[in-house]
Amino acid sequence: MAQFDLQKxxxxxxxxxxxxESLLKETLKIIKSESDKHQFHVHYAxxxxxxxxILELVKQAGLGAxxxxxxxxxxxxxLGFESNNIAFAGVGKSDKEINIGLDYDIFSFNCESLQxxxxxxxLAEKRDKTARVALRINPNVNAKTHHYxxxxxxxxxxxxxxxxxxxxxxxxxxxxxxxxxxxxxxxxSQITDLDVFKSLCLRVNEIQEWFISKQILVEHxxxxxxxxxxxxxxxxxxxxxxxxxxxxxxxFLEVKPSQQVHFELGRAVVAQCGSLxxxxxxxxxxxxxxxxxxxxxxxxxxxxxxxQSYHKIENITQAGAQSSEKYDVVGxxxxxxxxxxxxxxxxxxxxxxxxxxxxxxxxxxxxxSAYNLRDKAIAVYSSDLK
Ligand SMILES: *Cc1c(COP(=O)(O)O)cnc(C)c1O
Numbered sequence: 001m002a003q004f005d006l007q008k009x010x011x012x013x014x015x016x017x018x019x020x021e022s023l024l025k026e027t028l029k030i031i032k033s034e035s036d037k038h039q040f041h042v043h044y045a046x047x048x049x050x051x052x053x054i055l056e057l058v059k060q061a062g063l064g065a066x067x068x069x070x071x072x073x074x075x076x077x078x079l080g081f082e083s084n085n086i087a088f089a090g091v092g093k094s095d096k097e098i099n100i101g102l103d104y105d106i107f108s109f110n111c112e113s114l115q116x117x118x119x120x121x122x123l124a125e126k127r128d129k130t131a132r133v134a135l136r137i138n139p140n141v142n143a144k145t146h147h148y149x150x151x152x153x154x155x156x157x158x159x160x161x162x163x164x165x166x167x168x169x170x171x172x173x174x175x176x177x178x179x180x181x182x183x184x185x186x187x188x189s190q191i192t193d194l195d196v197f198k199s200l201c202l203r204v205n206e207i208q209e210w211f212i213s214k215q216i217l218v219e220h221x222x223x224x225x226x227x228x229x230x231x232x233x234x235x236x237x238x239x240x241x242x243x244x245x246x247x248x249x250x251x252f253l254e255v256k257p258s259q260q261v262h263f264e265l266g267r268a269v270v271a272q273c274g275s276l277x278x279x280x281x282x283x284x285x286x287x288x289x290x291x292x293x294x295x296x297x298x299x300x301x302x303x304x305x306x307x308q309s310y311h312k313i314e315n316i317t318q319a320g321a322q323s324s325e326k327y328d329v330v331g332x333x334x335x336x337x338x339x340x341x342x343x344x345x346x347x348x349x350x351x352x353x354x355x356x357x358x359x360x361x362x363x364x365x366x367x368x369s370a371y372n373l374r375d376k377a378i379a380v381y382s383s384d385l386k
Contacts, residue, residue: 004275004316008385009354014279015296015377017365021057022382024273024361027239028061031269034242038250038261043087045225045266046072048362053381054270055079064107066225066264070097077104087222087264089136089186091157098123101131108134110184110222112159117171117178124177134182134222135160135168139203143188143226144196146307152187152200159185162207169214180216182262183208186224189267190309194248197223201252208254222262223249229271231310234358240268267362274361276301276377277316280353281332290327292349297331298338299374301357301364305337312358313344321347329355333372 004018035042043066044058050072056079064085065076070093076086088101089110098120101109111117111133124131138159143150151158160168172180187200204221211218227245230237255261278296285291298305313329315321324345331338340357349355365379 004277004356005385006316006354009277009316012277012380013378014277014354015294015300016277017300017360017377017379018275018277018356018382019051019054019361019379020273020275020382021053023238024054024057024270025061027269027273028057028063030239030242031063031265032061034246035263038246040246040249041220041260041262043085043262043264044269045264046076047366048266049270049274049364049366050075051365051379052079053379054361058269063269064262066266070094070100073097073100073104073106083107087134087184087262089184089264091159095119095123099127102127102129105129106132108132108182108184108220108222110134110136110182112136114160114164114167114171117168117175121175121177129177131178132181133178134184134218134220135180136184136186137162137207139185139187139200139207141187141196141200141203143191144193145188145190145226145228146309148307150188152185162210165210169216180218182218182220182222183211184222184224186264187226189226190228191226192228192230194244197227197245197248198252201249205252205254208256212256217256218259220260220262221253221255222264223253225264225266225268227265227268229268229359229362231312231359234272234312238272242268269362271359271362274359274364276357276360276364277380278355278357280349280351280355282351283327283349289343290325292327292329292344292346292355294329294331294340294355296355296357296377297333297374298335299331299333299369299371300377301340301360302367302369303363304340305335311340311360313341313346314356314358315346315349315353316356317353318347318349323348325349333374
């Protein structure tokens with residue numbers, strides 16, 4: 001079990017997100033050193049967690065930003081990320097959002113359709129600018145992850161498909177206000193099987209060869225994010241194996257001289273540093289099922305309700321107790337999917353015990369909602385408790 005300061009936690013109104021900054025710093029240090037070995041460039045996907053304090057540490061570690069909305073671009077700029085280090089993807093960028101990217105001359109618009117290329121060109125022309133674009137390509141590689149977080153299959157809405165490439169080249173020839181600078185891929189999230197990334201590399205090599213055969217050599221290849229974490233063995237495995245991850249791309253991606261390789265990691269950067277801390281409101285003993293009813297729910301952490309995802313659940317008040325019981329650990333929201341885990345083995349649990357839901361640093365707080373007119377849970381940082 002992680003080292004939580006129970007005495008300090010008891011004084012804080014629950015539910016709240018707790019962030020372990022030393023783990024985040026350690027993770028960032030390893031990402032930086034392992035990617036530097038291969039001269040790889042890493043962007044952080046803001047959508048995983050966009051808290052200012054988290055972003056500040058990410059920026060200090062020297063990562064760029066990966067954004068999927070105009071407001072994320074504005075946030076990255078506001079927090080001091082260099083605009084030439086900001087990538088902007090998204091299947092439905094509005095004109096307003098594209099104009100934000102143009103205003104700041106961002107590193108690349110990762111463009112997801114033919115029509116978007118034309119729109120970016122028109123908007124850039126109006127501002128007398130040249131937009132840097134990368135083609136987000138749908139490589140039809142199976143990420144072997146939950147189907148809601150698979151993005152690189154033909155049936156998914158993301159990216160430009162290979163059979164559209166000829167037409168893309170025609171459009172690029174006619175558009176004088178966009179410059180093709182990269183090829184971009186992002187096939188899904190929570191990918192733990194490195195073979196999937198090997199398949200991606202091989203597919204990228206083929207696609208790159210096609211472009212080279214048309215005399216197009218882009219400045220950069222962006223292989224996206226998606227590297228998964230160990231939700232089960234959180235304390236044994238708090239930092240994903242970034243050495244193996246980057247080495248795999250060094251081994252299998254065919255990079256041309258002068259070409260840069262970019263990554264966009266989200267979950268693997270921030271998931272493990274965050275926990276959702278909640279209080280048990282009630283224990284309800286049923287005939288078959290005991291319920292532990294928490295004061296946190298899907299409004300704070302929607303991943304279990306949305307993707308049936310697993311999060312490790314710990315009773316930190318009764319840590320070390322010998323007794324054990326099975327509980328369905330549920331939230332207070334009026335939805336039956338508002339359940340963090342079924343038949344979870346916990347020590348005998350009582351009203352007011354504190355419960356930690358682990359690995360909640362990514363796609364937790366940032367996805368929270370006010371459904372049922374709930375208050376927003378606060379964020380608490382380890383350095384504030386010293
Ligand atoms: C969500 C997203 C990422 C980050 O994904 P993780 O699984 O959190 O690493 C990277 N790039 C794009 C385009 C995304 O949409």
